[in-house]
Amino acid sequence: MNRYWRLDRHPQGTDFAAALTLAEEPLRRPGDGEVLIRNHYLSLDAGTRLWMTSRTDGYQPPLPLGSPMKGLVLGEVVASRSPGVNPGDLVRAFGQWADHSLLRPEESVLRVLDRSVSDPRQHLGVLGPNALTAYVGLTETAATLPGETVLVSAAAGATGTLAAQIARNMGCRVIGLAGGAAKCRFLLEDLQLAAAVDYKAEDVAARLATLGPIHVYFDNVGGPLLDSVLPNMALAGRVAICGLIATYGAETPTPGPMHFDQVLMKRLTIKGFFAPDFWHRGDEVISRMRAWLDAGQIRMRFDVSHGLDAAPVAYGKLFSGANIGKVLVDLRNG
């Protein structure tokens, strides 16, 4: 039998427990072209929240109700009828929130992983898709230059952590936005950022006015924080929209920033990007990250929950901001 989380309802806000049901079905053997993976870790990512809504104007179609919840997994191949993927391979792919994932490699961005990485969780961390997101967002979308002031929102989250460190390694002055003293301490002490702004305790716009102007805003959040940032952007500044976590739960559109006119007044560029558009740059980016990782110049903190049962609660952390670093569910003893 294979246990899996089934999406039965569109969640209201962050009530994922009411939307998901832990179900089970017989474990099917892979058909032609399919691979069966025993999931070791689930990677929980805020962007997948969009799949849970009924909105059809997202970047991917919503999951039909009654389907297994999808997400990125790290695991070991149990059986394969796909050439180039062999039993025993450590792989990463878009699978299911389940004990096992059955998938087609070409539909799920399957990647056979390097066993020489001492902590395999890094394949979902410093060497994972969040790193590609952070790297292309900074270098390509925002065209960040050394010496610029870079602001990162959700800076203690998985992608934010990486964007902040990559910008720091590029020679930028990096300011992190996060909620709470513990996260801000993490940004200053662990990540060695130039400044940290606690949006729960500070007047963000006023504080940024003392720290800016901001050349690049790497935004994971949208919403009111974006509004506090726009008046503090530098002339010809760039806003890379990586995520809009503030609005993912909405079933209907929400208003854009009140200070939208600063786009004109300051000749800003606001640009959305989507990491899957850049999968072809994965090897290049991962090799760069690997060099930094091996040199101790980039790190990831993991927020690990244990057992498949824990997935909906762990997922909720992404939206309540309870986590520092990458949220994983460890299924190895589940």
Added chain:
Amino acid sequence: MNRYWRLDRHPQGTDFAAALTLAEEPLRRPGDGEVLIRNHYLSLDAGTRLWMTSRTDGYQPPLPLGSPMKGLVLGEVVASRSPGVNPGDLVRAFGQWADHSLLRPEESVLRVLDRSVSDPRQHLGVLGPNALTAYVGLTETAATLPGETVLVSAAAGATGTLAAQIARNMGCRVIGLAGGAAKCRFLLEDLQLAAAVDYKAEDVAARLATLGPIHVYFDNVGGPLLDSVLPNMALAGRVAICGLIATYGAETPTPGPMHFDQVLMKRLTIKGFFAPDFWHRGDEVISRMRAWLDAGQIRMRFDVSHGLDAAPVAYGKLFSGANIGKVLVDLRNG
């Protein structure tokens, strides 16, 4: 004596008559470095509306109350104490809404004009700053390519008319947005656009859904129209924010587009630009426009009022949408 319009109050909405006073003062001779111009035409431009507010987050500081209203003028030099500018020269510069403008060339983008242009008004039209705005917005800000679908708002206005024709001349499929049947007829018949959408009579979002996807939106307006456009943009589409006329009158910030999240979902680029950043490209752009003008491949309709008295009412046309083409005040017999 020199008559001039003085900004005495911040206008409420479009009540320019209550905000401006026709005053007069003795005509002063130019001091060292100054030029005195007899104004032949005033160019009325929506962007100058921002100078009339108290807002300090615009792209230029507001005019102090009690100052002469500023604007672009076309006229003849009466006296000059600035090298390179001589009495009798036909010039264009940022002067005053007045019979005469006294200014310093280096502070007012003064340009000595080519007398060989048969209709000198074209120095405020096809060969004027609106053409530079249209050209750099399309080619540089939006990186428009031949064959793309380009949507232009306020397409019957001065800048919109030029943007639409330049895009058409570049080999794009051009859709114009304008209010009213007369303007839409002008777009189809005079400018030969592929389609015209009447925002006063049609459901813009629904109509654009049949005409799109839109690769480039050249936006002069902002506000609700931008909101109708965003869901109809193509993947990786570009929105060049040339103007936000819908919000210029506001003394406080107004909400941004409800469909702002499409920036992420469609990986859009929204980019503001400001023609004065591109003055250095003026010669290049004007020579291109001159070739099209002489070949009959670009045109401008003028909406001309007569006499300095008429300026505030003529200015109001820009905000009520009463004009087709470039709004000028002819002062030659005033």
